[in-house]
Amino acid sequence: MGIEVKKDADFSTWYTQVLKRSEMLEYYEEVSGCYIIRPLAYNIWQEIQSFFDSAIKKMGVEDTYFPMFVSQRQLEREKDHVEGFAPEVAWVTKAGSSDMENPIAIRPTSETVMYPYFSKWIRTHRDLPLKLNQWCNVVRWEFKKPQPFIRTREFLWQEGHTAHFTKEEADAEVHQILELYRQVYEDLLAVPVIKGVKSEKEKFAGGLYTTTVEGFIPTTGRGIQAATSHCLGQNFAKMFDIVVEDPNALANSEGKEAKKLHVWQNSWGITTRSIGVMVMIHGDDKGLVLPPRIASVQVIVIPCGLTVRTSEEEKKRVEEKINDVVKELNSAGIKAKADLRDNYTPGYKFNHWELRGVPLRLEIGPRDLKNNQTLSVRRDNGVKEAIPLDKLTTCIPETLNTIHKDMFEKAKKIYDEHVKVILKWEDFVPALDGKNVVLVPWCEQEHCEDKIKEKSSRRQPEDDKAPSMGAKSLCIPFEQPKEPAIVPGETNCISCDGFAKRYALFGRSY
Numbered sequence: 001m002g003i004e005v006k007k008d009a010d011f012s013t014w015y016t017q018v019l020k021r022s023e024m025l026e027y028y029e030e031v032s033g034c035y036i037i038r039p040l041a042y043n044i045w046q047e048i049q050s051f052f053d054s055a056i057k058k059m060g061v062e063d064t065y066f067p068m069f070v071s072q073r074q075l076e077r078e079k080d081h082v083e084g085f086a087p088e089v090a091w092v093t094k095a096g097s098s099d100m101e102n103p104i105a106i107r108p109t110s111e112t113v114m115y116p117y118f119s120k121w122i123r124t125h126r127d128l129p130l131k132l133n134q135w136c137n138v139v140r141w142e143f144k145k146p147q148p149f150i151r152t153r154e155f156l157w158q159e160g161h162t163a164h165f166t167k168e169e170a171d172a173e174v175h176q177i178l179e180l181y182r183q184v185y186e187d188l189l190a191v192p193v194i195k196g197v198k199s200e201k202e203k204f205a206g207g208l209y210t211t212t213v214e215g216f217i218p219t220t221g222r223g224i225q226a227a228t229s230h231c232l233g234q235n236f237a238k239m240f241d242i243v244v245e246d247p248n249a250l251a252n253s254e255g256k257e258a259k260k261l262h263v264w265q266n267s268w269g270i271t272t273r274s275i276g277v278m279v280m281i282h283g284d285d286k287g288l289v290l291p292p293r294i295a296s297v298q299v300i301v302i303p304c305g306l307t308v309r310t311s312e313e314e315k316k317r318v319e320e321k322i323n324d325v326v327k328e329l330n331s332a333g334i335k336a337k338a339d340l341r342d343n344y345t346p347g348y349k350f351n352h353w354e355l356r357g358v359p360l361r362l363e364i365g366p367r368d369l370k371n372n373q374t375l376s377v378r379r380d381n382g383v384k385e386a387i388p389l390d391k392l393t394t395c396i397p398e399t400l401n402t403i404h405k406d407m408f409e410k411a412k413k414i415y416d417e418h419v420k421v422i423l424k425w426e427d428f429v430p431a432l433d434g435k436n437v438v439l440v441p442w443c444e445q446e447h448c449e450d451k452i453k454e455k456s457s458r459r460q461p462e463d464d465k466a467p468s469m470g471a472k473s474l475c476i477p478f479e480q481p482k483e484p485a486i487v488p489g490e491t492n493c494i495s496c497d498g499f500a501k502r503y504a505l506f507g508r509s510y
């Protein structure tokens, strides 16, 4: 069944229908906020995993696995890390019919699970750097309206946790990982992202600073945090006593213990939210549009032009040709499939595979055999092109790469057009209402951010609808607008009478 609503008319229904009818996901009626990730979507997660995991292996990161349960005592060892999150922690309180002596939390993230062991394992600077990663699920009992992939109570992610001897080494890794997240989005999912650092209010409270890749959903005009790479500083090292002796300090004369140095730590994560972002950005009114590099079926080959007058041997010849084409493409590393179901018309099959986002369709019929060609049809823009049957293994990879590039460029152009540089406060909210995010000179003070959120969530004067959601800071982009340049001590903050430090990206967000 096709999609019954237009993407721009009813986005949330469109999103749900696309995910269900393309067989990416199934609703899990038993528990609100949980969903079944079906093979088409799970394959995308596996593509992301294999790309990211092979990249971090080259950085010397090792995969590991820690228990999903954490005691209340451990979880609460880091007060300000947990207090804001306490309402979303899921607890196991019973085993069978008997209450547990001490309830156990299901991991919402694994700092407090892992770091007592970091403390145990890291004794000397030779144990550094320690670089561990785990691919797992986490549970956060969010109360905001759940949305498949975007906000779910259980999600899959990877969480990297590293310990370094120097801040410089930690800083370098934070940015190396952030660059990998950019590649996951831009080179795999064809989704443009903006790199930047989070404000003091938006960063991970337990850390020193948070870097992020920020996405943009044009249909709603909202920003979305796409992945994060935190430098934790020495905060967790101090809390969990993760220390090494100072190798440079000579054992001093009284033979006292050499000075203990706290390690510098990072933690970084990307989640299955990335799948939802990709669907929201590339999908259209016919359904999914999959970027070729993560599509489990990249090319679908369909027999056409067969009529009741076509002889049996002619039909057989077409089908044999199609099977040969699929074999040839697969041996060239292209994921191709044939749809030879003889109880469906070509038109039905076109819709079936367009709904599932297959990047390229090849039509082959009796005439094509005669002309030794096939008609290719691109899913992203519908462009048709005749390809000689003896040029497939060169033309098809090129076409798939062109599809990726065009999908990315199209999304990037839209993102860039919806980032408005705003220099006067009166233009701020109208820009947000125009489904944009805004780039503004900003003082970077937390109280100012609170004020901006409040001022931009004003109640619409003409109706008593719920106030429009306020804007939050999304990031301070590493790439700053060249002009108008911010002159320290001269350029005013967009909102308060303080001076602007840098341009910050603000917007309504997920």
Ligand SMILES: O=C1CCCN[C@@H]1CCCn1cnc2cc(F)c(Cl)cc2c1=O
Pocket (backbone or CB within 6 Å): 075, 081, 082, 085, 086, 088, 089, 108, 109, 110, 111, 140, 158, 159, 160, 204, 206, 228, 230, 267, 268, 269
């Ligand atoms: O974002 C990442 C990447 C991967 C490893 N972790 C960090 C920080 C996670 C912050 N965070 C995020 N959400 C949380 C929810 C909770 F219920 C509790 Cl108790 C803690 C947290 C929490 O610390």
Ligand SMILES: [Mg+2]
Pocket (backbone or CB within 6 Å): 140
């Ligand atoms: Mg949260």
